Amino acid sequence: TYSPKQCEVPIVSMVLCLNGEEEKVIKVSAVAKYPLLSVSDTSLDFEELLVGKSEVKEILIQNTGQVPTYFKIEKEKSEDEDTSFSVAVKKGFLPPGESFAVAFKFQPKLVNVCSNAHYTIRSKGGNYISISCFGVGIGYDVHLSAKNMNFGEVSQGNTTNRLVNVVNNSDLATSFQFLVDRKNLFSFSVSEGVVPARGSIRVII
Secondary structure, X not given: OOOOOOOEOOEEEEEEOOOOOOOEEXXXXXXXXXXXXXXXXXXXEEEEEEEOEOEEEEEEXXXXXXXXXXXXXXXXXXXXXOOOEEEOOOEEEEOOOOEEEEEEXXXXXXXXXXXXXXXXXXXXXXXXXXXXXXXXXXXXXXXXXXXXXXXXXXXXXXXXXXXXXXXEOOOOOEXXXXXOOOOOOOOOOOOEEEEOOXXXXXXXX
């Protein structure tokens, strides 16, 4: 059994003695090499992403060495622990010349916060590689089609209507609610609901 602890080329001579026969010399040699990992990208920028959505980016880990190796992925600890990033696989095995796809996911939790996380890929007895992830969480883009509404002159006892749209320019549906005083002279056909992604809802006032 040969179990190397470092990179080396050992050559050992052994003498085989058999009763009634001449001694025989046997030479045994081996080559111990370090595994070598490389990755397709060391920096993943998820840019801006709506809070509530998630995005996945992949990197390829390749064993460019001549020996198989196990690897593991560890997240570096920081004072402000950011849970917006996660990795699908935390360890694996790579034969020589093979590649392994690893998915990193970004799911922002807070609006207007720049998130970052750093991971280290380590191979047993070999090198290590640092991976950096960045992303910014953004809020919903929701607005009314009109900021002011003029109902003009209305005679006592009569009513008049105006139309306003609740517009959602975001990629996800979101809820809305008008806070209305019951003693108010104005009423809404819809006071609360859900606006679909990239859509709008008509409200009659």
